[in-house]
Amino acid sequence: MASHIPNLNTLRRGRGRGRGIGRTEETLPSGKDRIVQGTDNDASVSRLSAVELGYLEDAYAAVLTPAGSATRRLPIINRGTYARTTAIDQLVARFLGPYLPENTHKKQIISLGAGSDTRVFRLLSSRQTPDFVYHELDFAVNTAEKIRAIRSAPVLQRALGIGSELSSENDTRVTVSETGDALRSPSYHVHPVDLRSLSTCSDPVAALPGVETGLPTLLISECCLVYLSPIEAEQVVSFFTQRLFGHGGAVSGLGDSLQEAQVNVAPLGLILYEPIRPNDAFGRTMVSNLAARGIQLKTLPRYASLEAQRGRFQEQGFGDGQAVADIEFIWKRWVNEDEKERVAGLEMLDELEEWQLLARHYCIAWGWRDQDDTAFAGWKDLEAQQGE
Amino acid sequence: MSDLDRAIEQLRACRLIPESQVRELCYKARELLIEEGNVVSVDAPVTICGDIHGQFHDLMELFRVGGDVPDTNYLFMGDFVDRGFYSLESFLLLLCLKVRYPDRITLIRGNHESRQITTVYGFYDECIRKYGSANVWRYCCEVFDYLALGAIVLGASSELEPTSTTALSSMPIDDSELETEVLNSRGEVTMSTYRARQRSSSDASTDSRNISPPRDISAAPGQAAAPSRSGAPGTGASGDGNGSAVTSRTGAVLCVHGGLSPLIDSVDKIRLIDRKQEVPHEGAMCDLLWSDPDEIEGWGLSPRGAGFLFGGDIVKQFNHLNGLSLVARAHQLVMEGYKEMFDGGIVTVWSAPNYCYRCGNVAAILELGEDTSGGGTVARSNGEYGRSNGIVSNSRVVSPGRRYRVFEAAAQDTRGMPAKKPVADYFLVSFFPLLS
Numbered sequence A: 001m002a003s004h005i006p007n008l009n010t011l012r013r014g015r016g017r018g019r020g021i022g023r024t025e026e027t028l029p030s031g032k033d034r035i036v037q038g039t040d041n042d043a044s045v046s047r048l049s050a051v052e053l054g055y056l057e058d059a060y061a062a063v064l065t066p067a068g069s070a071t072r073r074l075p076i077i078n079r080g081t082y083a084r085t086t087a088i089d090q091l092v093a094r095f096l097g098p099y100l101p102e103n104t105h106k107k108q109i110i111s112l113g114a115g116s117d118t119r120v121f122r123l124l125s126s127r128q129t130p131d132f133v134y135h136e137l138d139f140a141v142n143t144a145e146k147i148r149a150i151r152s153a154p155v156l157q158r159a160l161g162i163g164s165e166l167s168s169e170n171d172t173r174v175t176v177s178e179t180g181d182a183l184r185s186p187s188y189h190v191h192p193v194d195l196r197s198l199s200t201c202s203d204p205v206a207a208l209p210g211v212e213t214g215l216p217t218l219l220i221s222e223c224c225l226v227y228l229s230p231i232e233a234e235q236v237v238s239f240f241t242q243r244l245f246g247h248g249g250a251v252s253g254l255g256d257s258l259q260e261a262q263v264n265v266a267p268l269g270l271i272l273y274e275p276i277r278p279n280d281a282f283g284r285t286m287v288s289n290l291a292a293r294g295i296q297l298k299t300l301p302r303y304a305s306l307e308a309q310r311g312r313f314q315e316q317g318f319g320d321g322q323a324v325a326d327i328e329f330i331w332k333r334w335v336n337e338d339e340k341e342r343v344a345g346l347e348m349l350d351e352l353e354e355w356q357l358l359a360r361h362y363c364i365a366w367g368w369r370d371q372d373d374t375a376f377a378g379w380k381d382l383e384a385q386q387g388e
Numbered sequence B: 001m002s003d004l005d006r007a008i009e010q011l012r013a014c015r016l017i018p019e020s021q022v023r024e025l026c027y028k029a030r031e032l033l034i035e036e037g038n039v040v041s042v043d044a045p046v047t048i049c050g051d052i053h054g055q056f057h058d059l060m061e062l063f064r065v066g067g068d069v070p071d072t073n074y075l076f077m078g079d080f081v082d083r084g085f086y087s088l089e090s091f092l093l094l095l096c097l098k099v100r101y102p103d104r105i106t107l108i109r110g111n112h113e114s115r116q117i118t119t120v121y122g123f124y125d126e127c128i129r130k131y132g133s134a135n136v137w138r139y140c141c142e143v144f145d146y147l148a149l150g151a152i153v154l155g156a157s158s159e160l161e162p163t164s165t166t167a168l169s170s171m172p173i174d175d176s177e178l179e180t181e182v183l184n185s186r187g188e189v190t191m192s193t194y195r196a197r198q199r200s201s202s203d204a205s206t207d208s209r210n211i212s213p214p215r216d217i218s219a220a221p222g223q224a225a226a227p228s229r230s231g232a233p234g235t236g237a238s239g240d241g242n243g244s245a246v247t248s249r250t251g252a253v254l255c256v257h258g259g260l261s262p263l264i265d266s267v268d269k270i271r272l273i274d275r276k277q278e279v280p281h282e283g284a285m286c287d288l289l290w291s292d293p294d295e296i297e298g299w300g301l302s303p304r305g306a307g308f309l310f311g312g313d314i315v316k317q318f319n320h321l322n323g324l325s326l327v328a329r330a331h332q333l334v335m336e337g338y339k340e341m342f343d344g345g346i347v348t349v350w351s352a353p354n355y356c357y358r359c360g361n362v363a364a365i366l367e368l369g370e371d372t373s374g375g376g377t378v379a380r381s382n383g384e385y386g387r388s389n390g391i392v393s394n395s396r397v398v399s400p401g402r403r404y405r406v407f408e409a410a411a412q413d414t415r416g417m418p419a420k421k422p423v424a425d426y427f428l429v430s431f432f433p434l435l436s
Helices: A029-052 A075-096 A119-126 A140-152 A154-159 A168-173 A195-200 A230-244 A256-261 A281-292 A306-315 A327-333 A337-344 A352-359 B003-012 B019-033 B056-066 B087-100 B115-121 B123-131 B135-144 B267-271 B284-290 B312-321 B390-394
Strands: A107-112 A132-138 A188-192 A217-222 A268-275 A321-326 A362-369 B039-043 B046-049 B074-076 B105-107 B150-154 B176-183 B189-196 B252-256 B299-301 B308-310 B324-329 B338-341 B346-349 B363-368 B402-407
Touching (some): A029 A075, A119 A132, A132 A140, A140 A154, A306 A362, B003 B087, B046 B056, B087 B105, B087 B123, B115 B135, B150 B267, B267 B284, B312 B324, B346 B363
Parallel strands (some): B252 B324
Antiparallel strands (some): A268 A362, B046 B363, B150 B252
16 A cells, blocks of 8 residues: 555545535525525526437426526436426326316316426416416525516416417416516416415415315425425425315324215325435435535435335325335336437436436325325326335 | 656646646657557556546545555556546546556556547536647547557466455465455455365376366466465476476456457457547447446347447356456446456456445455466467367366455545535425525
């Protein structure tokens, strides 16, 4: 062993990472906000990268990505963005069902921490007359940003039905609050709200104006609840399952007789996209790398495995179905061979082992409650992953 | 101090050298590499290293753990660049060392030493960012085209000298020799394996060539005994007094970045490739840099889109036909740093710890010791010796003793080193403010 070469590992500093971006959350909240902004850009930049390289079709990705931040992501990240996006698209499509002009049965989607997500615009433009209502919930700073983007991008306005030949009638159908952080329209609502405040609000319906409590409803959390403490995350979920949409499913602590007594409870589903498996070598590194950026995945230790995710749905009000699959499984089993070949042909992927590692550490979980067993029937033949 | 030594000093400190000096360095390196065959012959002892991928600080850790150049003889199996943030510093340092100590360091080509791959995986962007133009990238790519495609290690010892710190619990069994040893970065032995020592021919009452070898480990024909572990090189017990056809009983080790090719059934066929070009999308040269071993029979399609998968039967046959005891290759991330497959017929060596600052893996290097028993004569093991002998078809050359040194990622914020904190990519999509 060459003794004159310094052992970098013994020169490691005692505490933390020293100067630079190794901030502490207590002292520098503004620094933390900047980190969050970076995360925000991270996601939209990844989406735009996947779109520009042909992984995904998304006419709205460019206008919802900060100008000048377009960057080509590595193939492994592009494939992950592809697998995640198409998997959630598929769950959403199966929930909404095929578009039928005569269909008068509306459905509802509520996206938690939606940020600059493009899904609502893609859905609106793919269906002639919207047969759904879409709600996005996020902090006011983020919803204001999104509404600014809508105001400055005609392509987003067209998706919302605000055409270039808009009649005054159409104009009034889309309203933005004076503060610029709330938007209402017949099929799209943007709510500036701190999710954690929901559990203490006195009037659930008033907290989210425009939400119809009788409609079959799908909640989506793409890496959102994972940042809350386990208790807060559970409270957010129970706000929807128990308060806004009434009781349903196997709520822990409630007896069977009470469940039987419940009638006319709206069908409710939840899709989660989150990191998983924090306890192996890759997972530990992921947790510490993100912690170094000020990002804490607070529910990850509690929902660390596929099994824990299934149990979470069972316990938190989605008693009629619980399923989960990691992203590697989804890539292997949900993407058909032709499509796999197309996607694999877009870029040479020389990171197979790394792809497997990364993809095994993210999962999509979905579950539902539905007395009539119809609203989520389309989810039943989706292949889920067994085991831990 | 020569300019070259100064450049080495500078690069060791993770500081770049001027563009004009890079051009000169690359020119000298090409002149040197053009003289090398497609398959370089390297004599043991040698330390074999896998992917580096621009993880400069970890390369320094590798040298600390494995010994410095020129004290230690190194063989790097490619993928010097891309992914990490210091591809330039890493590759230029290795190139300087190559030019300064051409006989002490061997560089062979990985699939990332390619124009096309480096434009996707970061090296091109790094060159533009650090030098302001693509000139340095072009100089480096011209060097890539001249890198050898493989190496043959000759004269490796079948037996390891036990590390002095060997734990008492792993004392050798009687009449066995130390075959593999795994050490951590502090030089402590964490695992040892032994195999039955082969009887020396002087102990045998009859001609050893007529005796079935114990445990299927046999000597090559005409070859004599294994050395006594404590015996001095060339002592009578080694039985090399009969002169002429004395060979090392350890077969040669083929080193390539990726693996085998269905178009290549002998090492000599590798020598026939016209290698001085960009890595092609298919064909023998592509396969050597892209293929992977897999638990299959025969050949399979590679999910990477280039090269092939090959099974244990392919490795066994290739090693046998070419008098090889081992194929050493890199190319695939293995969490433990190294992975032996197919009864030790092939090993993957991976030398980029915490790959991409994200994977949480350890790294390893493989040391092969020098066989001091054969009087300095080693087998030419690329298919040209004694295959017609009936005994050979039943026998197997002995694999070399293998010492793996496992090490972890270097700290990034050490004083005296640039401390750019790498940011690993994850799939993050939340726009949710991270308030406490």
